[in-house]
Amino acid sequence: MEEAIKNLPTQFNFQPVVQNAEGLVKTDSFVVCGMGGSHLAAGLLKILYPQLDLYVHRDYGLPALAEKKLSQSLYIASSYSGNTEEVLDFAEKAFTAKHSLVIIAVGGKLIDFAKKHSLPYIQLPNNGIQPRSALGYSLLSLAKMVAGDDVVRQLQAVGATLRPQDFAQEGERLAESLRGKVPIIY
Numbered sequence: 001m002e003e004a005i006k007n008l009p010t011q012f013n014f015q016p017v018v019q020n021a022e023g024l025v026k027t028d029s030f031v032v033c034g035m036g037g038s039h040l041a042a043g044l045l046k047i048l049y050p051q052l053d054l055y056v057h058r059d060y061g062l063p064a065l066a067e068k069k070l071s072q073s074l075y076i077a078s079s080y081s082g083n084t085e086e087v088l089d090f091a092e093k094a095f096t097a098k099h100s101l102v103i104i105a106v107g108g109k110l111i112d113f114a115k116k117h118s119l120p121y122i123q124l125p126n127n128g129i130q131p132r133s134a135l136g137y138s139l140l141s142l143a144k145m146v147a148g149d150d151v152v153r154q155l156q157a158v159g160a161t162l163r164p165q166d167f168a169q170e171g172e173r174l175a176e177s178l179r180g181k182v183p184i185i186y
Contacts, residue, residue, distance in 0.1 A: 012159020
């Protein structure tokens with residue numbers, strides 16, 4: 001995990017490429033399904049760009065949203081492994097309902113599903129890291145799908161400034177100041 005944290009800035013060199021891009025539907029409304037580390041990127045993107053019409057779904061099936069929202073949205077199934085049950089179910093239901101669907105994953109059943117049905121997808125690098133450690137890859141890929149290359153470049157510029165080693169010293173100082181105490185975070 002320590003190596004993954006130290007290498008986080010290198011993830012921002014990633015250039016996400018949309019395969020089957022001709023099937024990508026342009027819209028301003030998005031529904032992203034992801035669990036754990038795979039939905040973190042959507043939450044951060046929403047914080048960074050609050051003007052985005054982005055709904056994060058963390059469950060099986062499709063979200064209970066107004067029909068207009070459901071019919072006008074681009075559905076994004078995001079699972080680092082590509083095998084997350086809830087995300088697979090979301091993708092299958094969105095596809096069956098004939099919603100516009102894209103996939104973000106390293107591989108697994110989701111990438112197979114995208115290839116089988118000629119769906120647009122971004123295949124993440126498989127570096128053997130934990131999904132929660134692949135935030136840079138996921139963030140850039142999601143940004144490419146919902147906000148375009150300008151936002152990807154902005155995020156890459158920010159990623160280039162990350163210096164995890166600077167935070168290690170600060171974390172050690174904080175841990176030392178908390179020794180023998182019980183922190184309460186509100």
